[in-house]
Amino acid sequence: MSAASVHSLWTMGADSTAKIPTPHIEYAQLSPVLIVLGAACLGVLVEAFVPRKGRYYAQVFLAVVALVASFAAIVALAAGGYGSTKAHIAAMGAVAVDGPALFLQGTILLASLVSIFTFAERRLDPEAHGNRVDSFAAQAASVPGSESEQSAVKAGFTTTEVFPLALFAVGGMLVFPAANDLLTLFIALEVFSLPLYLLCAVARRKRLMSQEAAVKYFLLGAFSSAFLLFGIALLYGYAGSVSYAKIAAVVEGSVSTIDPALADTMGNDALLLIGAAMILAGLLFKVGAVPFHMWTPDVYQGAPTPVTGFMAAATKVAAFGALLRLLYVVLPGLRWDWRPVMWAVAIVTMLGGAIVAITQTDIKRLLAYSSIAHAGFILAGVIATTPDGVSAVLFYLGGYSFVTIGAFAVVTLVRDAGGEATHLSKWAGLGRRSPLVAAVFAIFLLAFAGIPLTSGFAGKFAVFKAAAEGGAGPLVVVGVLSSAVAAFFYIRVIVLMFFSEPKADGPTVAVPSPLTMTTIGVGVAVTLVLGVAPQYFLDLANQASVFVR
């Protein structure tokens, strides 16, 4: 950059400070996010001021009320036409309020709500020193195995901070798919990622594993954020703006005025291509696509299982939402460049997830690889680049989140002396001892496998149909093949549960409180309803499939 242009940048900046207008914020349209973030801040205050005994109840109450209220706000906005006719970009071009955003935000909120129930579950483990315990460490800061940990347990401490942390994460996730400029995108990413890193670290059992998972997640997450940020910088260099609309305009070549400060870089396709690829890499990390997936099994396994469920469902929804918006709003003009690459990513993701899952022996790792394979299936819908592709992805995400949360909730129930019994060999014969739990888990597995009459089939059918119509026929073939591979390990678990002899020292199935029962019940209900009568929800997703530009 020449000295003159630096000067001009400087002086222009100096000039504009005098003219900064008051930002115009549409509070009503942003209310879903504001409610959740406000409740999260309140939660921090609760931690500070409410006596320890009452915190759990206050936090659960606050979280549930906030999520329900936020969802109500979403419904109100959708009913008010913001999902279709009145869709527009709020907060000075930073946040979009449109169909995909509202649909995904609603999905995230509902998924978070049922996840919060599993966070609040306190009946699975036996009481410690007369105190009910949940899945989280008594005191996250105490060193595992130390005296301070034991005294914290004895004192009946609980990490009720998980609720505000989860709310912060939800707040970030709500913004992520709605972000309409790259900076908002980045900030939303950090807002939901940081709490998740923490949440991963606070397991009550196997704490070292949990902390290891959190550190890995944090390191790799930071690495991916760096990619994203660098990509943002390059795109800014290319377009002279971080706004989606303006970048898109430059990509399409409809902008002829060139910012004199960026005269050297603007319109340089190398910047565009490299920047776009790096942003994609950052987002693919979040969705868990191969080769950015390697954190997934370790983190899913180490994190407290309720957090795993929450993360696997809500993060995936938010990340795919952001990916969709980026590809459909910012980069449609670049379709011919990114589609082949995304094809390759989708193929290796589908195959990689399905193949490596075959040899897994831990149920949580198995589900982690399954989530990788599913990320591949969803990518196939994303690549369709048609409105049908968008609605198929929306529908898939909705069905998939509830299956995932339900499946991880069932995992929390199967326990032995060391906590959750996640090794597959321990699940042998579960169907003989606890037919109901095994049957419910079988339903979730069948939904993962995409067997008809479950949401998995309807979703998979929708994305493959959209992909095929979008000209990605070979991708569909690979998708169906990897579905066949994936079916093997899902069915294998069912066979293990129902057709193997139970082990003498096998795990017991804990009887949960109504909270987890609600989570699992909702999971089953959504899975079956979306499987048997998907049309209403497909129509809904269809109506919500147009991005505002």
Place this chain on the structure above:
Amino acid sequence: MENLIALLVAAPLLGAVVLLCGGRRLDRIGHLLGTVLAAASFVIGAVLFVDMLGKGAEERTFTQHLFSWVPVEGFQADVGFQLDQLSMTFVLLISGVGTLIHIYSIGYMEHDERRRRFFGYLNLFVAAMLLLVIADNYLLLYVGWEGVGLASYLLIGFWQHKPSAATAAKKAFLVNRVGDMGLSIAIMLMFTTFGTFAFGSVLPSATDASEGKLTAIGLMLLLAACGKSAQVPLQSWLGDAMEGPTPVSALIHAATMVTAGVYLIVRSGVIFNAAPDAQTAVTVVGAVTLLFGAIVGCAKDDIKKALAGSTMSQIGYMILAAGLGPIGYVFAIMHLVTHGFFKAGLFLGAGSVMHGMNDEVDMRKYGALRKYMPITFATFGLGYLAIIGFPGLSGFFSKDKIIEAAFAKGGTEGWILGGVALLGAAITAFYMTRVMLMTFFGEKRWENDADGNQPHPHESPRSMTIPMIVLAFGSVFAGGIFGVGDRFLKWLEPVTGHAEGDSPVSAMTVTAATMVVLVIGVGIAWAVYGRRPVPAVAPRGSLLTRAARRDLLQDDFNHVVLVRGGEHLTRSLVYVDHTLVDGVVNGTAASVGGLSGRLRKLQNGYARTYAVSMFGGAAIIIAATLLMRAV
């Protein structure tokens, strides 16, 4: 009046339902109820017949549309009936002979504790057979076709405690499935060709279709006819079907069901007329079966099996006539009706003999029965004279016409077919005379049965003799009534059409030749079985005789070619499945599993490795994106 048509089927169907579902309470009146309902069907048929006679030839087709069975866009299946002269002929034959055999069965099955069920099955048969002949479309005909197959299966295996009966029923069912497959394929072909199954739509437009398609349909219909009418190559079940009670053999396996194939071909005459190749196939099948059945009939010592061979041979005549086209259709049906009378009479006579001889069926253990069973002897004798074509009796009129028509086919074909038909007539005379002589003449060769009971031959009860007498009247006079003044020809011609052939020999010559071969056949039989005493143990016989006793090796052929062949085929398929298919499947599974085991090693738990993977991935994505642009 036309609304009565449905009642034809409804009456016996009601009987079947009531008798089969009614339970033991109906044991005492079941047989009467079944008989009354069969008779009701005959009465309705007769009323409709009188009504039909009162109309001109053009108005004699009655129709009744009952309901839409499968009303789907582009696929219209109706339950509707069409009663024309052809159907009417069958209706009267089926319900008439059927009623007589119901009456006969009252006596014959008197001591059987499952008599109610037997009458239920008989009613089911009558209902299905009537449905078959009055259906106005091929799909409904197929329902009746399967219905008679089911009834036949149930009745052949009626004495299911005998393994031979159970096996015979299964055999009949399986062989019939082959033919049924032909009919279903024919119906599908019709649907794809004409878009409908209705006689009223298919037959008039048949000539519009290509000859290839019509030939295919015709051959499939012929396959169906072969199965149901026991024609070569699907003939093997009929002999074994004699395991069923004798009234069943008379009604189903002689007079009515086995003629369904003839009905099918004559009904579809328009299709065959336009497909000469299919027609030739029909004549070949008829001619071959005609000789086949006759030869088998010569060698059997079991009276029912000898008659079964004869049935096969006589139906061969009908199929031959049906294959001749318009010159033969009418005579095929005419022979069918007269055969219905005399063959049913012969079977009932055989049943009567068995009834008096402790259920003995071996003719070598009969002899001299004419004095003990005079009515049976008289009726059986009249049936015998009818079937061999004794001048003036039924068979004389109908068979003679078929032989004439075969010659009238013209050319070498005509000479061959005519010659075969004549030869068949000679053999018929031989084997029927043999049956007659072995049963009613000669010395007593009676033996005690397995329980040591001495046979006390006696005349059968009235319920059995009356139907025999009625059928004997039919055997004597039916041919004359039909033949004199071409009454039957005029009756049926509007439906089937008729053409006079171009015979190289005059009718008188044919009749004379028939008389000559008749005398020769009877003479040889008398020389062998009449002049000399019949040995009680069958002599070893010539190679042909031994083969004929084994039904000309039909079962050996089927066993070697079909059973063994099928076993080899399935075995090799299983082998291919185990090695090739399973090999590919298991190999794929193993290689995917191996790949999985290797790939999971990449997941080594080190964050640095994961970071490298991400870095490499990002680098590849960037490079690929740039490359895409460069390309």
